[in-house]
Amino acid sequence: MSEDTTTSKPQRQGFPKSSRLLTRADFEPVYRFRCKAGDGTLLVFALPNHRTSTRIGLSVSKKLGNAVVRNRLKRLLREAFRLTQFDLPTGLDLVLIPTAVDKASLVSYQQSLKRLSWKLDRRLQTPPPEPAT
């Protein structure tokens, strides 16, 4: 179901600024929508953004480590999104929050990102959006 969006163009796996959440005004609605899913390594918030693309924002707690550790987690998450962005549902704003340091790797983040985002996408599609808005 994700193949219909990108069939003709050669997929450039870039990661420009237009696919990131940048300001507090971008982040606050995602948190307030309270639609989230997580496994042991990653926590994902989602909100439909009425665009053709999916954007992500990152939030890394200071409890996970020093600046070097936190920067590495952010780079791994960006790389995971960059490599899997055409296998993800479209039209969402996602906030990614890593919750564990020792299990962090590119492969596990790619798998978690795909599984959790599709799970959230199904939850947003199938029921009418009756929960608290």
Place this chain on the structure above:
RNA sequence: GGAGCAGGCCAGGCGGUCGCUGCGAGUUCGGGAAGCCGAAUUUCGGGGAGGAAAGUCCGGGCUCCACAGGGCGCGGUGGUGGGUAACGCCCACCGUCCGUGAGGAUAGGGAAAGUGCCACAGAAAACAAACCGCCGUAUGGGCUUGCCUGUGCGGUAAGGGUGAAAAGGUGCGGUAAGAGCGCACCGCGGUGCGGGUGACCGUGCUGGCAGGGUAAACCCCACCGGGAGCAAGACCAAGCAGGGGGAAUCGCGGCCGUUGGCAACAACAGCCGCGACGGAUCGGCCCGAUCCGUUCGACCUCCGGGUGUGUCGCUCGAGGUGAUGAGCGAUCAUCAUCCUAGAUAAAUGACCGCUCUCGACAAAACCCGGCUUAUCGGCCUGCUCCGCGU
């Protein structure tokens, strides 16, 4: 060969693919008469974290505020000389302590200006002191008749014991026993001479000795110190509500005007000056100074509301590298040469291959100089001690 001391340096490398950032060029679009300006970019090129970027412990630059003055306080530093923009940093030297040594450590002014404190133990802990002991003497007792012992008075700081600390240490003489009582050496105080810019060192004479510790206790002395910090600050745009509450809410004098009045004068309004009160600033307090206010209001203060976006500040600097010269050194001078991160939900990563010593601690956020703390492994230079051989 082993053990060690001091100083300096490196912080995996190479190649390929994808991706991020900002700079330059190109292309496209828009504006303009043009130089050019703005935007986009899935085009190209080269640049892109540290020795500690960290902790925020000191010192400066820079920015805004303040910038009559005086007194009292407050904080910091503390051997001497030098270096520096400055420092609590660095260098050299001095003293003390530690180490066989190379070397290391050092908040290292004043206790003879004053105040405070010194628990427990101990006889006594500060205008110092006699518990045990030792010695002399007076007197009593015992008996083996020259010894033992009790009490009083006096002498004594050598010995015991307490303590972190008890009137300088060792030796000889001396004495009833002792004691700087005397002498020698060491220590200490005073004084002279010599050396050194100085801290201080050496030495002569002299005094038998003054005096506990603690100033990272108060304090004294000397020197230094305005406050806040790039979330400083400036500009542009957008937007909200110049919203609500509170304290204080006078007096005298002069001038002029209006009204009333024959006039004296009275009432009202305005301006000026002085005082009082209130507020702000002068880092804290007091004096004092300046400014503002005293009835729509302004200022102050409290509670709220909006924006919390863009541009500048933002990287050429007490800068790096090299050479020469001055200096023991820290460092400085001259010349040549180079431009080497400027992000803003915040840029350096992922994958593959080869290779080595198999990679630690750790991410700029205005910029520098230091200190401190973390740190795998390795390299270089100089030096010390021990053992063996020549």
Place this chain on the structure above:
RNA sequence: GGCUCCGUAGCCAAGUGGCUAAGGCAGUGGAUUGCAAAUCCACCAUCCCCGGUUCGAAUCCGGGCGGAGCCU
């Protein structure tokens, strides 16, 4: 990024440089009771860590670690 403050038992905390570091709540053990509650007794401390000053440090000084708060 900058500024300020705080660390004492599981929790709340007092503590002029000097006794075995007060006290309350909780916990454990015991006494009391027919059994409990209440009460009484006892136990429970790396004074955040490392150095220094001092005869002696929870206290004074320096460094580190951890945790809060404020500033656009």
